[in-house]
Amino acid sequence: VQLVESGGGVVQPGRSLRLSCAASGFTFSDFAMHWVRQAPGKGLEWVAMISYDGSSKSFADSVKGRFTIARDNSKNTLHLQLNRLRTDDTAVYYCARDVYYYGSGNLHYWGQGTPVTVSS
Amino acid sequence: SALTQPASVSGSPGQSITISCTGTSSDLGSYNLVSWYQQHPPKAPKLIIYEGIKRPSGVSNRFSGSKSGNTASLTISGLQAEDEADYYCCSYAGSNDYWVFGGGTKLTVL
Numbered sequence: 251v252q253l254v255e256s257g258g259g260v261v262q263p264g265r266s267l268r269l270s271c272a273a274s275g276f277t278f279s280d281f282a283m284h285w286v287r288q289a290p291g292k293g294l295e296w297v298a299m300i301s302y303d304g305s306s307k308s309f310a311d312s313v314k315g316r317f318t319i320a321r322d323n324s325k326n327t328l329h330l331q332l333n334r335l336r337t338d339d340t341a342v343y344y345c346a347r348d349v350y351y352y353g354s355g356n357l358h359y360w361g362q363g364t365p366v367t368v369s370s
Numbered sequence: 371s372a373l374t375q376p377a378s379v380s381g382s383p384g385q386s387i388t389i390s391c392t393g394t395s396s397d398l399g400s401y402n403l404v405s406w407y408q409q410h411p412p413k414a415p416k417l418i419i420y421e422g423i424k425r426p427s428g429v430s431n432r433f434s435g436s437k438s439g440n441t442a443s444l445t446i447s448g449l450q451a452e453d454e455a456d457y458y459c460c461s462y463a464g465s466n467d468y469w470v471f472g473g474g475t476k477l478t479v480l
Contacts, residue, residue: 309468
């Protein structure tokens with residue numbers, strides 16, 4: 251199982267960024283996927299979840315209405331669209347695979363993370 | 371709200387330690403969906419316990435989980451130097467808050 255995030259970088263407040271997570275080594279369409287972030291020196295914060303087929307999505311209150319999550323099962327890829335970015339969105343963003351097809355929150359496999367810095 | 375964990379715990383090699391994770395009746399107390407993660411910064415977290423008591427394949431049986439009421443616990447027996455890491459609990463919190471993590475506990479092996 252391998253999860254490889256990309257798309258992070260430095261962006262100004264109010265701008266947008268799109269993160270991607272390329273999955274391999276398992277049947278991507280069989281599992282729910284999540285994004286979790288970790289601000290510098292801080293703990294983990296769950297961000298968003300999408301079910302195996304994309305029919306169910308959920309978001310943390312801190313990002314609701316600003317971030318969207320999507321998946322392309324034909325390309326084994328997960329995306330997180332970050333809009334109206336704020337300085338407190340600065341963090342390493344991890345994609346993680348759930349244990350099940352629905353979102354159980356049991357995050358079995360994690361990528362190495364991609365850093366996002368929101369700064370003027 | 372985040373689950374409550376002690377900021378730090380310590381133990382000597384060979385000893386056992388327990389890390390607590392306290393929530394409320396709205397999250398941890400209502401669901402058997404507690405997971406525990408080990409993180410050696412700056413690496414990614416690793417799942418060590420899920421659904422409160424289950425261990426993924428390949429995780430040492432020195433790690434065990436339990437839950438009573440609104441508190442979950444992670445016990446590490448036979449402490450080893452490699453266990454020194456940050457540990458996080460996580461619980462489902464219902465369809466409004468979804469999943470919440472604890473603040474993390476730094477384990478020091480003396």
